[in-house]
Amino acid sequence: MIRTTAQAKRKARQLYRCCLVNGRLNPSRAQHAASIVLELKRRGYMRLLKEFQRLVRLEIAAYTAMVESATPLPRHLENRVRERVQNTYGAGTTTLFKRNPELIGGMRIRIGSDVYDGTVEAKLVALQRNFGGSGGYRQNP
Amino acid sequence: MNTLGFFIDATAGGQVQQIAKTFGVDWPHLLAQVISFSIVCFLLHRYAYKPVLAILDQRRRQIAQGIADSEKIKAELVKTEAERHVILMEAGTEANKIIEEAHAAAAQVRKNETQKALTAAEQIIVQAQEAAAQEHTRMLGKLKSELGLLVVRATAQVTGKVLTPDDQQRMAEETIQQLAKAA
Numbered sequence: 105m106i107r108t109t110a111q112a113k114r115k116a117r118q119l120y121r122c123c124l125v126n127g128r129l130n131p132s133r134a135q136h137a138a139s140i141v142l143e144l145k146r147r148g149y150m151r152l153l154k155e156f157q158r159l160v161r162l163e164i165a166a167y168t169a170m171v172e173s174a175t176p177l178p179r180h181l182e183n184r185v186r187e188r189v190q191n192t193y194g195a196g197t198t199t200l201f202k203r204n205p206e207l208i209g210g211m212r213i214r215i216g217s218d219v220y221d222g223t224v225e226a227k228l229v230a231l232q233r234n235f236g237g238s239g240g241y242r243q244n245p
Numbered sequence: 246m247n248t249l250g251f252f253i254d255a256t257a258g259g260q261v262q263q264i265a266k267t268f269g270v271d272w273p274h275l276l277a278q279v280i281s282f283s284i285v286c287f288l289l290h291r292y293a294y295k296p297v298l299a300i301l302d303q304r305r306r307q308i309a310q311g312i313a314d315s316e317k318i319k320a321e322l323v324k325t326e327a328e329r330h331v332i333l334m335e336a337g338t339e340a341n342k343i344i345e346e347a348h349a350a351a352a353q354v355r356k357n358e359t360q361k362a363l364t365a366a367e368q369i370i371v372q373a374q375e376a377a378a379q380e381h382t383r384m385l386g387k388l389k390s391e392l393g394l395l396v397v398r399a400t401a402q403v404t405g406k407v408l409t410p411d412d413q414q415r416m417a418e419e420t421i422q423q424l425a426k427a428a
Binding site for chain 1: 386392393404416420
């Protein structure tokens with residue numbers, strides 16, 4: 105019986121810990137746990153699932169490298185990025201590539217809360233901040 | 246008449262009698278007139294002269310008293326005049342002193358008010374200068390920001406067109422280097 109949000113968070117953390125294998129989230133366990141909660145439909149199960157989903161999303165973000173670049177990266181460069189990410193954050197880290205023309209040039213890698221930004225956009229934002237602006241140079245004045 | 250002649254004969258002799266006879270003196274009548282005159286004199290003195298004299302004496306005393314009072318009043322008047330003069334002099338001196346004090350107080354008040362006005366004016370000037378300086382700084386900052394925005398926008402528009410694939414690859418390599426340094 106889950107009556108409060110604090111109880112839902114506590115239960116979601118317990119459920120999340122049950123889904124860990126060798127310190128990493130096991131997708132099949134997580135799916136199985138979510139299906140059990142959905143079947144039982146006890147009071148407050150939606151709160152529990154939302155909190156569990158948030159924890160799973162954090163776990164995925166922590167082990168997923170989002171690589172954005174202004175132009176599509178050559179294959180060999182993608183492989184180098186993937187290799188470097190796995191060397192740094194572990195073999196289980198997933199690397200996703202995305203094209204973002206707004207970056208103008210360069211590449212940005214975001215893994216969890218770590219960001220490696222070598223894009224022209226970041227340099228322009230830093231330049232604009234040096235001029236005393238807010239950094240949003242694309243916004244109309 | 247005979248009695249008077251005898252009397253004259255007895256006292257002064259015949260010569261007096263002769264004179265009395267010449268002037269027509271009748272001794273009884275004279276005696277009666279003397280008596281009546283004495284009575285009249287007594288009555289007049291008793292009921293006329295004495296009250297009149299008393300009245301006159303009273304009037305004289307009143308006049309003397311009046312004169313004395315007048316003298317006294319004159320003296321009092323002189324004294325009062327002198328006192329008035331002294332009081333007027335003192336009042337004049339006091340008035341002059343008060344006027345001088347009022348002048349001094351007014352001068353002090355004017356000086357204080359002038360000083361206050363000067364201080365207020367200086368504060369206003371300082372505040373205006375500070376406000377102008379702040380406004381200047383703000384305008385400079387805004388100008389700098391606007392200029393920076395223009396520069397960045399121009400750079401953003403130009404950079405995307407001039408970057409070659411080699412440049413893109415080089416920049417990606419730099420990001421990979423950042424990742425490698427973090428390891």
